[in-house]
Amino acid sequence: MSEFASEPVPRGSGLKVALVVSPASGAGAAARVAGSVAARIRPVAGEFVQSVARSGEHAVDLARSAVESGVDVLAMLGGDGAAHAGLQACAGSATAFAVVPAGTGNDLAAALGWPRTSLAAADAFAAALTRGAWGRLDLGRVEGGAWFATVLCAGFDSAVNERANRMRWPRGPKRYDLAILAELAHLRARPLVVETDRERLELDATLVAVGNTPCYGGGIPVCPDADAGDGLFDLTVVTAAPRALMVKMLPRLRSGRHVELPEVRTLRARSVRLGGDNDWVAYADGERQAELPMTVTSVPGALRVLVPE
Incomplete structure (x- = not known):
């Protein structure tokens, strides 16, 4: 993947972060690590909001609500399905996207360079938020769809x-x-x-x-x-x-x-x-x-x- 273009944006504790958990991801792995992931992210965020999705459709709704509320970063804890849900809210918006992998495939997390394990990725998230490390990613769009x-x-x-x-x-x-x-x-x-x-x-x-x-x-x-x-x-x-x-x-x-x-x-x-x-x-x-x-x-x-x- 090409190098991400850097952007001059705020760092660390002034930022509002939303974490949406997809508890069924990874046969329940996301639910098991959600508390530990949140504990690693919360100290470096100005505001931190965590929510739990009941389904894929609910994950999209939660992600959209977070973006509409003006969060600086939306993080999805789960697999590629959870990441896909978050994209629908963040694409074309000012809200930055991140994924903490806890699924079966985790292909998007790997493409973005996140560590393989959820807790290591949460630590990397906290470090990136503190550094103010941002970039841009191309997306595909299905005509009339996702x-x-x-x-x-x-x-x-x-x-x-x-x-x-x-x-x-x-x-x-x-x-x-x-x-x-x-x-x-x-x-x-x-x-x-x-x-x-x-x-x-x-x-x-x-x-x-x-x-x-x-x-x-x-x-x-x-x-x-x-x-x-x-x-x-x-x-x-x-x-x-x-x-x-x-x-x-x-x-x-x-x-x-x-x-x-x-x-x-x-x-x-x-x-x-x-x-x-x-x-x-x-x-x-x-x-x-x-x-x-x-x-x-x-x-x-x-x-x-x-x-x-």
């Missing part, structure tokens, strides 16, 4: 998301690995149309991923060169591929080397329309969006963020 920060996908990978979201075991990236193996049994290519400001592709495909940041699924670099500071999406399209090839591709996914295969097409675009007769459902930040067709656009610098050291 903002997203990491990857929007459809096809095989969205089916994997649906299966992974239904699974209760195991926790962490291995859940996605098992979901991938299970979905391979149902793999089939479908017609896909990809239209960008530069080109149009019509092909049979098994998946398409639109990356604002490189990773989804707990660290899988599906769009390995994506940069959330360049104003462009990186797209990865896997064309019609037999099941044996997809199995061969799996080890490469973890290293980002899948893009070297001839069955994989990559392109870059500021805006892209995805369609075709495929009945695919798109996921963004691991959250279900809508069926194709849809148009998504990169919005440079749409999110103000607190930057960890």
Whole structure:
């Protein structure tokens, strides 16, 4: 990711901070660490407000209420779903966003450079708040719909998301690995149309991923060169591929080397329309969006963020 641009803003104890807890994240991990996280942040904030979300929709409501009240920083304690909820409130506002990871994948937290564990991230949050370390992040926007920060996908990978979201075991990236193996049994290519400001592709495909940041699924670099500071999406399209090839591709996914295969097409675009007769459902930040067709656009610098050291 590109270096964050610094901004001249207040530091430390004069700032109002809101922490929204998504207690179900990480099979209850967020609820277990919420008190300790708050104890690390509260001493360096001028005002500190903590709230607990009952659901994903409630998390969005709490985040929006916090932003409307004029908080300087909104922190979401949870996984990528909680982070996605917070984005909907912070995008395009003066409120800075941060995520304290306590979920399954934590891809956005990793992309922003936060430590892997909740308590280490809370310490980093307190230090960044004291330093006054701020920056800007590009976001993706679904036309008529949600903002997203990491990857929007459809096809095989969205089916994997649906299966992974239904699974209760195991926790962490291995859940996605098992979901991938299970979905391979149902793999089939479908017609896909990809239209960008530069080109149009019509092909049979098994998946398409639109990356604002490189990773989804707990660290899988599906769009390995994506940069959330360049104003462009990186797209990865896997064309019609037999099941044996997809199995061969799996080890490469973890290293980002899948893009070297001839069955994989990559392109870059500021805006892209995805369609075709495929009945695919798109996921963004691991959250279900809508069926194709849809148009998504990169919005440079749409999110103000607190930057960890």
